[in-house]
Amino acid sequence: MTPTPTRPGPVARRGAPPARWRARHLQGWLYAAPTAVIVGVLFVVPLVLVVWMSLNRWPLLGPAQLNAPDNYTKIADNPLFLDAVAFTLKYTAIITILLSVVALGLALLVQERRPGVAFFRTAFFLPGAVGFAAAALLFYGMLNNDFGPIDPLLQAIGITDEPVKWIGTPDMALFSTIALVLWRFAGFNMLILLTGLQSIPVEVYEAARTDGASRLQIFRSITLPLLRPTLALMLILSVTGSLLAFDQFFIFTNGGPDNSTVSMVMVVYRDAFFRFDLGGAAALSVVMLVALVALNIVQMRVLRRSR
């Protein structure tokens, strides 16, 4: 029997001075420290605080009182929140489908390098450079029945006879908000999809054309399957962003008319800052966070599996 040569690694390590190891460990910690501090201060600490708040009756000033699980059980008795959940899900479904279709359409339009295409890419992306709150105010002004320019314009070219109540009815308020969000985000999503489209090798398209594939066949059998990872990213961004919708409804429709456009985050905001129920608002936030994390896990698994 030949003696097995001793593997030097672990033995040598075991024999190395422990101080050196500790120093390397410390060095690693120090490298990670700035990020860890930022994540800790800006994410972990607030998260723990919110969970703690949700278990307490938390006044604006003064000591908190443990009241768990009251803040959670009373969510079922909050009709405004339950309505907001239904509305937010409806809004998320509509905006995600529309945004995907419009963004993909725009990306396909400007996919190939042609004269003038840079102009259109810039033009489509430009609304994305406007702050969302500013965009909401801009639409509020543009569509305002008293001083907005859209109504007189539509009447001048004969499309409408009288001012349109852009945010006057529940359906119109939702429609106008969707128009705002599409205008603001379609270009940004187009950019995401464009990077995916351009990563598809040209040779694949050429081979398909040589084989006599039609445009529709190429789109269905090459573009869509190879674009799936990018579409998945866009989908996750759109769903998460839409479920957390706030600015557009807070600024543009103010939740109206008649509470028809109240999103979930608006209810959290209302409970915290109008009703001063910080504990209740924290409980709503925790529930939303858990739901969002669960949804994203499901979404990622489904998208991975279908790849």
Place this chain on the structure above:
Amino acid sequence: MSPRSPRRLVGAALLGVLTLPIMVACGEEPNQIGPVTVTMWTRAATQAQSERLVQAYNKSHKNQVKLTVIPTDNYQPRIAAAAGAKQLPDIFASDVIFVPNYTSQGLFMDITDRVAALPYKDKLAPSHMKLGTAQNKSYTVPHTLDLSVWFWNKDLYRKAGLDPEKGPSTLKEFAEQATTVQQKLGKDGKVHGTFFGGNCGGCYVFTFWPSVWAAGAQVMNAEGTASLNDQPAMTDVFKIYRDLYENKATGPTAKEEQGPTWTGFFPKGEIAVMPMPSTTLGLMPPDMKIGVAPIAGPDGGESTFVGGDSVGISATTAQPDAAWEFLSWTLSDEAQVEVMAKNKDVLARTDLSGNKYSAEDPRVVLINSLVAKGQTPYALRFGQTFNDPQGPWLRLAREAVFGDAAKVAPLNAEITKSLQQ
């Protein structure tokens, strides 16, 4: 030194830099020596009055006040966020109707002794003082008074064949005059009989409730825990405005008006007669001929919503003496007469209403006289019930004026529930 040491040092230094602001924030101490600057917040609705007071004070005093004006709709959330973070300013004004809630949350400092030492303590606007007092302790003093009154445009009245010197004395007359102007001058869509904030809870209480009070009725019980907004005194008022809207005698956007621009149409000369805040009288175009009348009930009477702001010292301030120096100065003869009255504002002190400036304008005299006739409703849960766009009151008012009036009774029960939360 090993070659790794500088990296370690850099890492440690970075960590130190990142944690430094936290340590500094924890160790901050107030500085009370020499002239100090106190911070003050106010809402945009009463910005003009606050700015004038602060400017006059800063000119004549060593201590200085730094004023921050916050959009009216965001004021409550900003106060709540600041209180939660213990970052309230030294002084903050508040819509007088929110004061009981802020007081119950402990946001204002107890200033009972300081108020008691004022020689004119019994002459301070009674409605503001009542809402600023809890369990016999004073927390706020009046800052600005903003009363709801009817403004009418004399030029439009004359053009429509109405007597330009005779405004409405009942709500029914108000509706008749608005309808007349609409019929005579409103054909091109540029002039309207009247206007109101139809999607704004605060606008409704400010402009509709005085008609209920003028008719001798109430909108809530005295404790602010039961709503009476389904009673005939209120529904009669809703009905008159509903008819005005259905007859297209209001501006076309009254139903959608969320509040920020509801007072903007009258100064443009587009509206014949409408309820307006008295603080806007001094801001009207100088050449515009405006009549002012008290808000009346359907068949007469007079009342007003005594709104405006109260002001107090925040419970977290480190400079209460400097803050009180400013507050007590704002109530002095000098500030009240030379700053407030000079600009046609309603005074926080009833003993100065006959001052030389107010006497020059009978409209200001009329407004000052209404302070005693008007009301400021008390409810601990006022904001979340009546001002919040998602609160139950706005839904009730909109159903009553634009929608299904049969829903008023169940929605009134929701208001009561909200008041009792």
